[in-house]
Amino acid sequence: MRIGVDWGGTKIEAIALSDAGAALVRKRIATPQHDYDACVAAVARLVVEIEATLGRTGTVGVGIPGAISPATGLVKNANSIWLNGRPLDADLERALGRPVRVENDANCLAVSEAVDGAGTGAAVVWAAVLGTGAGSGLAVQGRALAGRHRIAGEWGHNPLPWPGDDERPGPRCYCGRRGCLETFVSGTGLAADHQRRTGQALDAEAIMSRMRAGDPDARRTYDLFLGRLGRGVAHVVNILDPDVIVLGGGLSDIDELYADLPARIAPFVFSDAFETPVRKSRHGPSSGVRGAAWLWTE
Ligand SMILES: [Zn+2]
Numbered sequence: 001m002r003i004g005v006d007w008g009g010t011k012i013e014a015i016a017l018s019d020a021g022a023a024l025v026r027k028r029i030a031t032p033q034h035d036y037d038a039c040v041a042a043v044a045r046l047v048v049e050i051e052a053t054l055g056r057t058g059t060v061g062v063g064i065p066g067a068i069s070p071a072t073g074l075v076k077n078a079n080s081i082w083l084n085g086r087p088l089d090a091d092l093e094r095a096l097g098r099p100v101r102v103e104n105d106a107n108c109l110a111v112s113e114a115v116d117g118a119g120t121g122a123a124v125v126w127a128a129v130l131g132t133g134a135g136s137g138l139a140v141q142g143r144a145l146a147g148r149h150r151i152a153g154e155w156g157h158n159p160l161p162w163p164g165d166d167e168r169p170g171p172r173c174y175c176g177r178r179g180c181l182e183t184f185v186s187g188t189g190l191a192a193d194h195q196r197r198t199g200q201a202l203d204a205e206a207i208m209s210r211m212r213a214g215d216p217d218a219r220r221t222y223d224l225f226l227g228r229l230g231r232g233v234a235h236v237v238n239i240l241d242p243d244v245i246v247l248g249g250g251l252s253d254i255d256e257l258y259a260d261l262p263a264r265i266a267p268f269v270f271s272d273a274f275e276t277p278v279r280k281s282r283h284g285p286s287s288g289v290r291g292a293a294w295l296w297t298e
Pocket of ligand 1: 156157173174175176177180182
């Protein structure tokens with residue numbers, strides 16, 4: 001039995017998977033805010049409860065919004081900032097009395113989709129997560145590709161490629177730079193772009209509904225978003241050339257993307273043809289917790 005934990009900023013979810021990938025039990029709690037020790041204790045308690053419910057023990061994998069630095073052994077890059085600077089894997093192992101695998105949550109999504117999702121059986125799966133922020137994860141042969149600094153897939157803070165003059169220097173990003181992809185292709189970025197051009201403060205979902213109702217301003221915002229996302233994806237294709245591209249996060253619910261995006265990627269790909277499928281994540285919001293469980297595949 002494999003237990004996966006998805007450690008998010010607002011909720012911590014845990015799941016137990018059978019060998020065939022069936023969800024045996026699922027539990028969810030609110031993330032204790034700004035209290036690291038309470039979070040570690042809560043994760044341990046979720047695992048213990050799952051094992052008590054099912055009457056057996058399992059492996060434990062945990063997805064976090066950040067990474068454990070190989071240089072220090074401490075968490076870095078987590079937007080749940082109370083995680084940063086903590087030896088999370090060691091603390092979880094002590095609390096649970098067994099080895100625990102910890103991986104970036106976007107990589108967990110890629111693993112989940114590679115094992116039994118939209119990228120089943122594909123050798124290289126690249127998963128872009130377009131939500132409040134924008135990031136991505138990588139799975140090669142069904143395993144997370146973490147990278148030397150555990151930052152493989154950190155795509156959102158690369159600059160928007162092939163920018164037009166009206167896209168330079170780009171919006172200011174919380175990371176300190178300007179023009180990061182995240183400021184254009186996240187849900188927040190899409191909404192901010194719409195507001196800059198129209199003065200209307202709407203979220204991404206509302207903008208898409210207006211577009212479907214024929215609103216030309218919303219149509220323009222979607223078209224700009226598509227072009228920018230296409231260039232951002234093409235940049236990755238030129239380096240990694242994945243077998244399948246999976247979209248996750250809130251914006252992956254925009255169904256038009258799957259028909260419209262490939263034609264906006266293709267012109268920027270250095271190839272005579274662009275045939276990579278762009279698919280919606282099969283497991284949606286459950287991909288993170290499922291991928292964490294699949295961190296133990298052997
Ligand atoms: Zn940035």
